[in-house]
Amino acid sequence: MNQSPLSESHTKESLVDLLSRVAQGDRLAFSELYESTHRKLFGIVYRILKNQAVSEEVLQEVYLKIWEKAASFDASVASPITWMATIARNRTIDEVRKNKLPDSDIDVDFDLIADDSMAPADLFTKSQDLLKLEACLGDLESPRAEMIKAAYLDGFSRQELAERFKQPLGTIKTWLHRSIKQLQGCMKL
Amino acid sequence: MNNSEETSIHTLAAEYVLGTLDQDEREAVEARRVNEPLLEQAIVGWQAHLAGLNDYVQDAEPREGLFDEILAKLDQRIDEKVLSDKPVNTIASAVVVEMEVMRIKLKRWRFSALGASAIAACLAIFMVVKPPVAPSIQANTPFVAVFQADDKQPAFIMSLDIGTRQLTVRPVTAQGQTAGKTYQLWIKADEIGPAPRSLGLLTNVASPIKKQIHYDPAVIRHATFGISVEPAGGSPTGVPTGPAIHGRLYPTSL
Numbered sequence: 448m449n450q451s452p453l454s455e456s457h458t459k460e461s462l463v464d465l466l467s468r469v470a471q472g473d474r475l476a477f478s479e480l481y482e483s484t485h486r487k488l489f490g491i492v493y494r495i496l497k498n499q500a501v502s503e504e505v506l507q508e509v510y511l512k513i514w515e516k517a518a519s520f521d522a523s524v525a526s527p528i529t530w531m532a533t534i535a536r537n538r539t540i541d542e543v544r545k546n547k548l549p550d551s552d553i554d555v556d557f558d559l560i561a562d563d564s565m566a567p568a569d570l571f572t573k574s575q576d577l578l579k580l581e582a583c584l585g586d587l588e589s590p591r592a593e594m595i596k597a598a599y600l601d602g603f604s605r606q607e608l609a610e611r612f613k614q615p616l617g618t619i620k621t622w623l624h625r626s627i628k629q630l631q632g633c634m635k636l
Numbered sequence: 637m638n639n640s641e642e643t644s645i646h647t648l649a650a651e652y653v654l655g656t657l658d659q660d661e662r663e664a665v666e667a668r669r670v671n672e673p674l675l676e677q678a679i680v681g682w683q684a685h686l687a688g689l690n691d692y693v694q695d696a697e698p699r700e701g702l703f704d705e706i707l708a709k710l711d712q713r714i715d716e717k718v719l720s721d722k723p724v725n726t727i728a729s730a731v732v733v734e735m736e737v738m739r740i741k742l743k744r745w746r747f748s749a750l751g752a753s754a755i756a757a758c759l760a761i762f763m764v765v766k767p768p769v770a771p772s773i774q775a776n777t778p779f780v781a782v783f784q785a786d787d788k789q790p791a792f793i794m795s796l797d798i799g800t801r802q803l804t805v806r807p808v809t810a811q812g813q814t815a816g817k818t819y820q821l822w823i824k825a826d827e828i829g830p831a832p833r834s835l836g837l838l839t840n841v842a843s844p845i846k847k848q849i850h851y852d853p854a855v856i857r858h859a860t861f862g863i864s865v866e867p868a869g870g871s872p873t874g875v876p877t878g879p880a881i882h883g884r885l886y887p888t889s890l
Contacts, residue, residue: 454854474707481703481744486695503698510706511713519854524680529687540655577688598654603655603679627650628643634685 463520463526468518481510484528488535495539495602505542510614532633536602543574583633591626642674647879649678653686670827779885783863792838792863796885798853805840805863813865820866822876823846825859831844860884 454570460562462483468476488509493502512534584592594612597603605623640822652656652665669676767837783792791810796803811821819838824831828851835847864871864880871877 477707478703485703486697487690487693488694489698490696491690493692499698502696503702507706509704510703511709512807514710516858517750518857521854525684526687528690529684532687532690533683536655539722541659541662544655546656546658577691580685580688595654596689596692598656599686600692602655604658608656623651623654623656624647627647629882630685631643631650 459526463522465532466513466517466520466527470520477514479511482608484531485510487528488531491532491535492539494600495536501542505539506535506625509538512538528569540602544604555560571616579634583630587626587629588634592620594622595626595630598623645672645675646678648684649675650682651709652679652687653682663876739863745759747755778888779857780859780886780888783861783881783883789879794883794885796856798856801849801851801853801856803835803847803849804844805838806844807838811842812841817865817878818868818870820863820870820876822862822880823849823851823856823859824862825851825855827852827855828859834870834874835861837866837870838863856886 462480465480485506489502489506492505492509496502496505509531511517516534520527524530525533543558557592570591584595587595590612594608595619597611598608603611605616605619608614608623609619612619614622647659648665653661657665665675669679686825699882761766779796779798781794782790783794784790788809792807793807794803803821810819819841821835821838821871822832823834823835830876837850838845851859860882861884862876862882865878866876
């Protein structure tokens with residue numbers, strides 16, 4: 448699996464430093480930031496949009512937004528990669544909810560998408576929070592953990608989740624709400 | 637707040653972060669989070685707690701040269717901004733040194749007669765908000781904005797103490813308005829809404845004017861500020877009606 452080298456070449460601290468330089472209008476820092484994060488962010492965007500050209504357009508906007516918003520990054524609130532991934536996901540979800548996208552480049556393989564054996568290899572971000580989240584997801588009644596992952600990772604709407612899990616829309620809404628409540632309790636949010 | 641309200645805020649925040657809301661619902665959440673700290677806090681919490689799932693995503697490679705295209709778009713946006721700010725600003729990359737040069741020039745310009753009507757006719761504003769160098773020192777970094785009239789003569793300089801959220805507007809070449817007219821200060825930011833919001837009148841420009849503002853520091857840093865010429869008593873419509881100059885804040889330490 449091709450995972451980003453964040454853990455090897457860039458510590459969290461150095462990403463914080465790069466972002467603060469980007470906030471000053473430092474293009475060299477912006478270039479370094481792109482180099483060290485774009486594969487990860489493009490992976491997030493592409494997995495949801497499943498179309499290379501559209502994903503590339505969205506990625507451009509994501510980095511322009513990172514440039515514009517770098518000043519508002521607050522290391523006490525979020526890690527730099529979480530902050531950037533949030534920008535990427537928000538922009539991407541907006542894209543899928545707003546537009547009817549061109550056909551996917553690939554046939555979606557649902558079995559692969561929900562495959563838990565595709566374990567995270569990016570140990571850099573595998574924090575206590577993730578370990579706890581995995582434990583809490585594990586407590587959910589099957590297949591609700593898969594539903595949560597399909598929503599987050601693949602950007603599925605409730606309707607798409609209903610089709611994917613062969614359930615009425617109302618059931619999906621109930622699953623979502625109950626899963627959220629259970630996760631909230633489990634993670635003490 | 638009772639438990640069911642708290643649960644519904646968390647459910648909404650979590651669904652927003654998961655991405656399962658439809659577009660209308662998403663837009664409603666984005667509008668609400670600006671004014672609802674509990675919702676904002678819940679969203680940030682869910683973002684942090686679900687972010688680990690991104691580790692399941694396989695890296696992917698966009699086309700080569702994409703970053704150059706991003707830089708080209710960046711230049712294009714800056715050009716557009718400069719063109720829209722008449723007259724053309726040459727200190728878009730304002731740094732302290734340039735600020736000092738400007739202050740020296742200001743002394744020279746201070747006595748040049750620039751009537752209020754001239755300012756009104758050709759105000760162009762210019763402000764750049766620069767973010768704090770690092771989160772740890774952002775609290776007390778002073779920010780400065782320059783509001784320029786034509787021919788690059790600053791009409792006002794504004795400084796911001798981000799810690800106390802106090803703005804100080806110092807008239808430079810700007811002169812008192814004629815009877816029946818006044819200057820009015822505005823703030824505009826996406827987080828606040830589509831229309832500029834008044835920060836009050838600048839009635840006496842003979843001396844520095846202090847304004848306390850209550851918006852979030854992060855919003856203030858990104859905001860565009862404006863000074864417009866309005867009828868005495870302020871804009872009758874709640875939005876700027878007269879000629880305006882605009883600016884954003886720069887940090888004074890880099």
